[in-house]
């Protein structure tokens with residue numbers, strides 16, 4: 001038992017470590033000290049020497065507390081080449097949106113309060129006008145994310161009724177969002193029509209009955225069916241829905257408010273176009289191409305939006321003041337499309353010319369090589385993706401650094417080392433090398449500091 005006697009008490013340990021107590025607080029140091037003392041006693045029971053265990057305690061305790069003090073939510077460098085990376089938080093926000101969110105966090109604001117009349121207001125009012133102005137929609141409601149937008153729309157108009165979807169559009173997107181499951185939870189009966197590759201107007205017409213609540217069209221943004229294919233265009237579906245009195249819902253997914261071909265990206269239908277095509281309701285995300293915080297929008301007919309707002313589910317999926325403020329500031333930027341590229345980070349990154357990124361790669365390659373002894377660093381062409389299921393078959397020509405080292409596991413070892421930095425650097429492993437796509441690196445210094 002002499003071994004145990006070499007160990008200090010918790011109090012003795014804390015008294016000897018005033019700097020740790022000062023830095024981390026008495027409670028945290030006490031908690032970690034108990035854990036370490038338990039471990040030391042177990043080691044001594046297994047034959048370790050008491051004095052040696054005691055001597056290691058201050059060092060181990062300091063390391064534990066330092067590790068516990070590091071947040072997993074610290075900023076990273078997204079050099080994966082996927083601009084809207086769901087696992088890395090999707091869109092980063094415009095300065096204007098960050099300032100608005102910060103102000104909303106720091107002081108009360110007229111969230112549901114009408115400053116003119118002093119009466120009650122509605123939180124969505126801050127966004128409705130802007131959304132209608134930018135898209136031509138009659139009305140809008142705003143919820144937690146696009147999954148919630150689809151869920152509440154299906155529940156409002158499809159509960160206990162049929163919802164008709166083409167077999168070519170029964171999508172799964174990452175994170176277990178599968179359209180058939182969402183429909184089940186919305187309480188609507190899924191009626192599949194057509195085939196995987198071809199669906200015709202008569203398929204929808206034949207499926208419509210007195211039980212039909214919704215015709216759902218889903219933008220198959222994360223895959224593409226090619227070859228012998230046919231889908232029913234939204235205007236035709238809208239006409240079928242109108243004639244039969246059911247609600248036509250067009251889930252756009254990424255939904256851009258501007259025509260991206262202006263910035264050299266592939267043309268995708270805009271939200272305004274989807275609204276003009278006659279859909280009763282259009283849903284899309286706030287943190288995909290829009291470039292704002294996580295949110296979901298349902299735009300469309302005023303009478304239908306009013307019914308969604310009366311659904312008790314709305315309260316469960318509504319937005320908080322911080323995101324409403326950030327969204328409002330983000331949407332305002334769209335009033336000036338000419339300056340959008342300078343102000344909206346998502347668009348700035350997507351629109352960066354390849355030559356610009358290639359010059360950055362050439363400039364950074366020798367500097368990065370100097371910081372990674374034992375590795376070979378060369379500038380390389382590569383291909384970025386928009387991400388979040390947006391235009392997945394389209395890549396954007398980009399450039400970056402190709403890093404190789406000794407041994408087959410060199411890229412994995414390097415990737416692990418870079419994840420462990422104060423500011424983790426996340427690349428992608430491809431063809432025996434770690435690729436750092438520089439599309440999303442605004443400042444060279446950020447990478448050099450992270451690696452130093």
Ligand SMILES: *Cc1c(COP(=O)(O)O)cnc(C)c1O
Nearest residue numbers: 145146147221252253254285389
């Ligand atoms: C991304 C996406 C969703 C889900 O949107 P979240 O904002 O991630 O909830 C739904 N439908 C489609 C077609 C999508 O692309």
